[in-house]
Amino acid sequence: xxxxxxxxxxxxxxxxxxxxxxALLIGVPLGLVFASLVMSRWKAVRIxxxxxxxxxxxxxxxxxxxxxxxxxxxxxxxFDSMTSAxxxxxxxxxxxxxxILRAGxxxxxxxxxxxxxxxxxxxxxxxxxxxxxxxxxxALPPLLGFAIQIFQATSLAFTIAVPELLSRAYSIxxxxxxxxxxxxxxxxxxxxxxxxxxxxxxxxxxxxSAHLA
Amino acid sequence: xxTTASPMPKVRLRQVTKAFGDHVVLDSVDLDVAxxxxxxxxxxxGAGKSTLLRCIxxxxxxxxxxxxxxGEVLRVQEGITARELAQLRRSVGMVFQSFNLFPHLSVxxxxxxxxxxxxGRSKEEARDRAHALLERVxxxxxxxxxxxxxxxxxxxxxxxxxxxxxDPEVMLFDEPTSAxxxxxxxxxxxxxxxxxxxxxxxxxxxxxxxxxxxxxxQLVVMADGRIIExxxxxxxxxxxxxxxxxxxxxxxxxx
Amino acid sequence: xxxxxxxxxxxxxxxxxxxxxxxxGAVVAVPLVxxxxxxVTVLRxxxxxxxxxxxxxxxxxxxxxxxxxxxxGTFRFxxxxxxxxxxxxxAAAYLAEVYRGAILSIPxxxxxxxxxxGFSRVSTFSLIIxxxxxxxxxxxxxxxxxxxxxxxxxxxxxxxTEIVFLTQAEARSNQSxxxxxxxxxxxxxxxxxxxxxxxxxxxxxxxxxxxx
Numbered sequence: 001x002x003x004x005x006x007x008x009x010x011x012x013x014x015x016x017x018x019x020x021x022x023a024l025l026i027g028v029p030l031g032l033v034f035a036s037l038v039m040s041r042w043k044a045v046r047i048x049x050x051x052x053x054x055x056x057x058x059x060x061x062x063x064x065x066x067x068x069x070x071x072x073x074x075x076x077x078x079f080d081s082m083t084s085a086x087x088x089x090x091x092x093x094x095x096x097x098x099x100i101l102r103a104g105x106x107x108x109x110x111x112x113x114x115x116x117x118x119x120x121x122x123x124x125x126x127x128x129x130x131x132x133x134x135x136x137x138x139a140l141p142p143l144l145g146f147a148i149q150i151f152q153a154t155s156l157a158f159t160i161a162v163p164e165l166l167s168r169a170y171s172i173x174x175x176x177x178x179x180x181x182x183x184x185x186x187x188x189x190x191x192x193x194x195x196x197x198x199x200x201x202x203x204x205x206x207x208x209s210a211h212l213a
Numbered sequence: 214x215x216t217t218a219s220p221m222p223k224v225r226l227r228q229v230t231k232a233f234g235d236h237v238v239l240d241s242v243d244l245d246v247a248x249x250x251x252x253x254x255x256x257x258x259g260a261g262k263s264t265l266l267r268c269i270x271x272x273x274x275x276x277x278x279x280x281x282x283x284g285e286v287l288r289v290q291e292g293i294t295a296r297e298l299a300q301l302r303r304s305v306g307m308v309f310q311s312f313n314l315f316p317h318l319s320v321x322x323x324x325x326x327x328x329x330x331x332x333g334r335s336k337e338e339a340r341d342r343a344h345a346l347l348e349r350v351x352x353x354x355x356x357x358x359x360x361x362x363x364x365x366x367x368x369x370x371x372x373x374x375x376x377x378x379x380d381p382e383v384m385l386f387d388e389p390t391s392a393x394x395x396x397x398x399x400x401x402x403x404x405x406x407x408x409x410x411x412x413x414x415x416x417x418x419x420x421x422x423x424x425x426x427x428x429x430x431q432l433v434v435m436a437d438g439r440i441i442e443x444x445x446x447x448x449x450x451x452x453x454x455x456x457x458x459x460x461x462x463x464x465x466x467x468x
Numbered sequence: 469x470x471x472x473x474x475x476x477x478x479x480x481x482x483x484x485x486x487x488x489x490x491x492x493g494a495v496v497a498v499p500l501v502x503x504x505x506x507x508v509t510v511l512r513x514x515x516x517x518x519x520x521x522x523x524x525x526x527x528x529x530x531x532x533x534x535x536x537x538x539x540x541g542t543f544r545f546x547x548x549x550x551x552x553x554x555x556x557x558x559a560a561a562y563l564a565e566v567y568r569g570a571i572l573s574i575p576x577x578x579x580x581x582x583x584x585x586g587f588s589r590v591s592t593f594s595l596i597i598x599x600x601x602x603x604x605x606x607x608x609x610x611x612x613x614x615x616x617x618x619x620x621x622x623x624x625x626x627x628x629t630e631i632v633f634l635t636q637a638e639a640r641s642n643q644s645x646x647x648x649x650x651x652x653x654x655x656x657x658x659x660x661x662x663x664x665x666x667x668x669x670x671x672x673x674x675x676x677x678x679x680x
Contacts (some may be wrong), residue, residue, distance in 0.1 A: 061618075074644055112313060118306075
């Protein structure tokens with residue numbers, strides 16, 4: 001019986017992964033932009049960026065999803081459910097990762113950009129070649145941890161009619177009335193991806209702290 | 214130490230002043246450094262030696278004053294353009310107390326990347342220069358190594374090579390051996406002596422009195438943001454004119 | 469304005485769910501972390517698997533399992549209980565990890581000195597280690613508390629009439645979706661603001677109390 005469910009669940013899982021992937025692909029570079037704005041020299045830019053980031057982090061992902069799908073149409077912007085899903089999750093990703101990246105960037109030893117500037121690197125080159133690579137190493141564990149969270153958050157796209165994993169499980173459940181079993185299988189599918197990445201993150205963190213110690 | 218006396222000093226500072234809030238760190242400092250000479254900057258902590266050094270390549274921006282390097286005049290009050298800054302940084306190389314090698318890059322890449330990005334040299338040219346310099350500082354075998362695996366003395370010598378790769382006219386050293394064990398410090402000082410012998414214009418903030426006496430052409434003593442004495446190293450060491458200099462030198466000798 | 473008030477009606481339930489599940493989690497996390505540190509391998513492995521599973525499956529899936537999946541005889545969870553139990557168990561898993569990290573951060577020397585003085589292992593833990601670990605855990609725990617407040621919004625999916633549920637109702641009835649959802653977002657941000665301040669205050673207070 002369970003075997004019959006797998007194709008539908010697998011295609012749902014694929015969709016969940018796609019949404020998460022897109023959210024990260026767009027959200028992380030956007031987060032880098034916001035991190036730079038938050039660290040800007042100009043106070044007005046800094047404050048505006050901090051406000052946007054805090055709103056992005058303070059609003060629950062479910063609210064952002066529904067705002068984009070149900071709310072934006074009244075402002076004239078209508079996205080289909082799939083698009084709404086990755087737009088909303090990209091925004092959430094950008095807000096959270098901007099803080100992760102900012103912390104990473106600021107933890108790079110100040111002597112690094114100093115040496116780069118003394119040599120004559122432009123500010124952009126200094127950031128791109130010297131500071132950012134080191135910041136990314138530090139930021140990688142929390143970024144991966146967040147990636148797991150975003151992947152799990154795709155389950156919320158169920159509420160905006162995206163046929164992702166949970167949605168598939170629920171419809172199988174309502175037609176077969178075997179909710180517990182199909183939800184358990186769906187849960188395991190989420191876990192099979194989240195848990196190994198979580199172990200990897202734990203190993204990375206251990207290696208990183210040993211390296212810095 | 215032989216020097217070629219030049220009509221125009223290689224580095225000249227006039228009326229350089231810097232304050233952090235109420236605290237005056239540099240009080241209208243004037244300094245001349247002749248081409249090919251070695252100037253040692255000594256004095257008690259908080260005297261402003263490092264700040265003065267960092268003003269020369271504008272890692273610190275003075276509040277007022279004039280900085281002339283290799284004939285290029287920069288007046289702080291009139292503003293400094295990005296191009297002037299870039300040119301200054303190309304003429305002046307700096308070696309830091311904490312080395313500041315780029316840990317995520319190999320030793321070779323530490324030396325080739327600046328050449329490629331800042332001077333636009335080709336990969337081959339940059340690599341050849343890098344190898345030549347590594348040989349010069351005695352570390353040819355370490356090109357593929359990463360900074361984290363090297364001793365402090367080795368890292369500092371590579372930092373020197375990295376700065377030299379850009380062919381600066383002036384080299385600044387900010388307490389280059391203060392973070393090193395004495396034996397490791399000696400390797401670095403040896404490289405610096407050779408550099409001086411080859412005719413590099415050098416300004417060195419240091420606590421190494423022996424080095425200052427042996428190698429420098431001009432000894433500059435600072436205290437409380439001012440230059441209180443300057444001139445021939447042997448003369449000053451033997452017979453300091455200023456009370457603070459006397460205090461400082463005797464404190465250093467007693468260690 | 470009516471929309472705003474209608475949405476505010478959901479705040480007490482949101483707070484109730486968040487607070488209850490945090491409390492449950494904070495308490496249940498204690499035996500969990502003890503099991504994680506236990507020398508009994510079977511216990512450790514089972515609890516480890518449990519904690520990983522609780523964190524590895526999305527919250528909404530757990531809530532669905534509890535609400536739609538559990539029917540033992542005549543017993544079924546109502547939506548609020550399912551939400552509190554589900555969020556509580558997940559909170560327990562997260563806080564167990566927070567406690568674990570906090571305990572590990574206590575220097576080995578504390579254990580050694582305590583043993584040398586003659587304290588039993590249990591006393592060492594309860595009198596010396598745990599109080600210090602609690603201080604270390606506080607910042608992460610409050611950060612998690614803020615996250616839990618936001619996660620309570622997921623209860624709307626199983627019909628709990630908290631903030632998001634009421635926001636959806638309002639958005640549907642008066643066709644001004646954008647406004648309503650913006651209000652909801654602002655309400656959550658406003659609610660987490662005092663928690664953020666509390667977090668900073670607690671941080672400062674307990675930092676002073678710790679003798680370095």
